Each structure stands twice: as structure tokens, then as C-alpha cells.
Amino acid sequence: MADRKVLLVTGGGRGIGAAVVRLAAARGWDVVLTYAGNAARAAETAAAAEAAGARALAIQADVGDPQAVAATFAQVRDRFGRLDALVNNAGITGPTSTLRESTDAMWETVFRTNVFGLAACCRAALAVLPPGGAIVNVSSRAAAIGGAGEWVHYAASKGAVDTLTIGLAKEAAAQGVRVNAVNPGLIETELHAAAGMPDRLSRLVGSIPMARGGQPEEAAEAVLWLLSDAASYVTGALLPVSGGR
Numbered sequence: 001m002a003d004r005k006v007l008l009v010t011g012g013g014r015g016i017g018a019a020v021v022r023l024a025a026a027r028g029w030d031v032v033l034t035y036a037g038n039a040a041r042a043a044e045t046a047a048a049a050e051a052a053g054a055r056a057l058a059i060q061a062d063v064g065d066p067q068a069v070a071a072t073f074a075q076v077r078d079r080f081g082r083l084d085a086l087v088n089n090a091g092i093t094g095p096t097s098t099l100r101e102s103t104d105a106m107w108e109t110v111f112r113t114n115v116f117g118l119a120a121c122c123r124a125a126l127a128v129l130p131p132g133g134a135i136v137n138v139s140s141r142a143a144a145i146g147g148a149g150e151w152v153h154y155a156a157s158k159g160a161v162d163t164l165t166i167g168l169a170k171e172a173a174a175q176g177v178r179v180n181a182v183n184p185g186l187i188e189t190e191l192h193a194a195a196g197m198p199d200r201l202s203r204l205v206g207s208i209p210m211a212r213g214g215q216p217e218e219a220a221e222a223v224l225w226l227l228s229d230a231a232s233y234v235t236g237a238l239l240p241v242s243g244g245r
């Protein structure tokens with residue numbers, strides 16, 4: 001067990017993050033997952049990882065809270081004594097809104113989680129990741145599409161994630177750490193209903209060239225590939241997982 005690499009997945013209790021945790025456990029990683037408030041789902045995902053042979057630890061930690069981020073990395077150090085890779089998956093859309101009707105509070109909440117929290121996790125990870133380590137940021141196709149009429153505030157936060165990924169990849173290369181992003185399109189998770197649009201996928205399916213939404217496991221496969229040595233010469237990449245959207 002001691003030679004298993006350790007992966008930290010933010011927002012790993014549900015959705016894409018949970019799919020990453022489960023797949024990583026099956027591929028030989030030990031896993032730490034954070035969650036915001038849904039302890040039951042996080043415990044369920046951690047139990048699934050353990051059933052697949054991994055050591056797993058679920059931590060309640062708001063990624064937008066710098067003290068919680070510091071405490072998370074301290075717990076990883078204390079429990080595992082190493083960290084080999086980070087998946088910055090935790091993300092929120094905030095409510096549906098045009099930019100004109102959006103509020104400062106929406107922008108602040110979404111950017112605190114999706115950008116400031118992600119940057120804080122990158123900083124903390126870079127302090128401990130060994131050569132050969134990797135970071136994968138879960139961005140969104142919204143960064144390129146723009147989120148018009150739904151959530152420009154969210155799309156703009158993911159644009160920041162894309163730019164951070166490109167810049168950080170260049171900085172981290174010197175220490176042998178690769179940094180990439182996955183840009184999911186419309187993936188079947190609870191995110192859409194949480195934003196007040198439970199029918200969003202069926203409404204937008206006509207905009208997807210492959211004519212279907214994606215599964216969380218399909219996004220997780222791309223994340224696991226970018227984490228793996230199979231992607232050893234890939235850094236600064238933004239990989240759409242979007243059925244062509």
C-alpha cells in the first residue's frame with residue numbers, strides 16, 4: 001500500500017469529482033476528497049474508493065476558505081506523508097442570470113470558489129508535489145462559449161482557470177510538475193438542477209454535435225489520463241470533453 005500515489009480531489013463527493021475519485025482508486029491511487037456540505041455523499045464516495053483497494057479520506061473544507069485549504073493540506077501530510085497529484089474540481093455556477101442582472105455577490109462567490117480557491121490549492125500543492133507530479137483543473141467549455149443568458153459570471157471564472165492553467169504550466173515545468181485542464185461540456189450531474197435548470201441538458205442537447213450529454217465517468221477518464229505518465233509530455237493543455245460542443 002505504501003507505494004500507492006496520493007491524489008487530492010476537491011469537490012470529490014458528487015458528480016465529476018466523485019467519478020475521478022472512484023476511477024483513481026481503481027487505477028491504484030490513494031485518494032483524499034474534499035466536500036462543502038454533503039457529508040453523506042462524500043462518505044459514500046470514500047467508501048467506494050476503499051472498496052476498490054484505496055486508502056481514502058474525506059474532508060469537509062470550503063475551497064474558497066484559505067484556512068480550510070491550509071488545514072486540508074496539513075491533514076494530507078499528517079495522514080499520508082505525501083501528495084503526488086491534485087485535481088481542482090470543486091466549482092459552482094451561482095444562480096442563472098444575465099450579466100446585466102448579476103450582482104457583485106454572485107461574482108464574488110463564484111470567483112472565490114472557482115478561481116481564488118483553485119489558485120490557493122495550486123500554491124499549496126506546488127510546495128509539496130514531487131517531480132513527476134501533476135495538477136488537473138476542471139474548467140468548462142463555458143470559458144470558450146461565454147455562458148450568455150445563463151451565467152457569464154461562471155464562464156468568466158472558467159476563462160480565468162484556463163489562463164491560470166496555461167501560465168502555471170510554464171512556471172511549474174521547471175520543478176517537473178505538469179498542469180493541464182479538462183473542459184467538460186454538458187455532463188449529467190446535479191449541477192444544472194442546483195442552478196435552477198433541471199431540464200438544461202434536454203433543452204440544450206441539440207447544440208451538442210454528438211447529440212447527447214456526457215457522463216461524469218467520461219470526464220474522469222480524461223482527468224486520469226492527464227494525471228498519468230501516459231501524458232508525460234502534455235502540459236498547458238485545455239482538453240474539451242464535450243461531444244464536440
Ligand code: NAP
Pocket residue numbers: 010011012013014015016017034035036037038039041061062063064089090091092093113138139140141142183184185186187188189190191192194
Ligand atoms: P456537482 O455535481 O454540483 O458537484 C460539485 C462538487 O463540488 C460537490 O462534491 C460539492 O460538495 C463540491 N463543492 C462545491 N462547492 C465547494 C466548495 N466551496 N468547496 C469544496 N467543495 C465544493 O458539480 P459537477 O457537475 O460535478 O461539477 C464539477 C466541476 O466540473 C465544477 O468545477 C464544474 O464547474 C465543472 N463542470 C461541470 C459541467 C457539467 O455539465 N456538470 C460542465 C463543465 C464544467 P458537496 O457535495 O458537499 O455539495
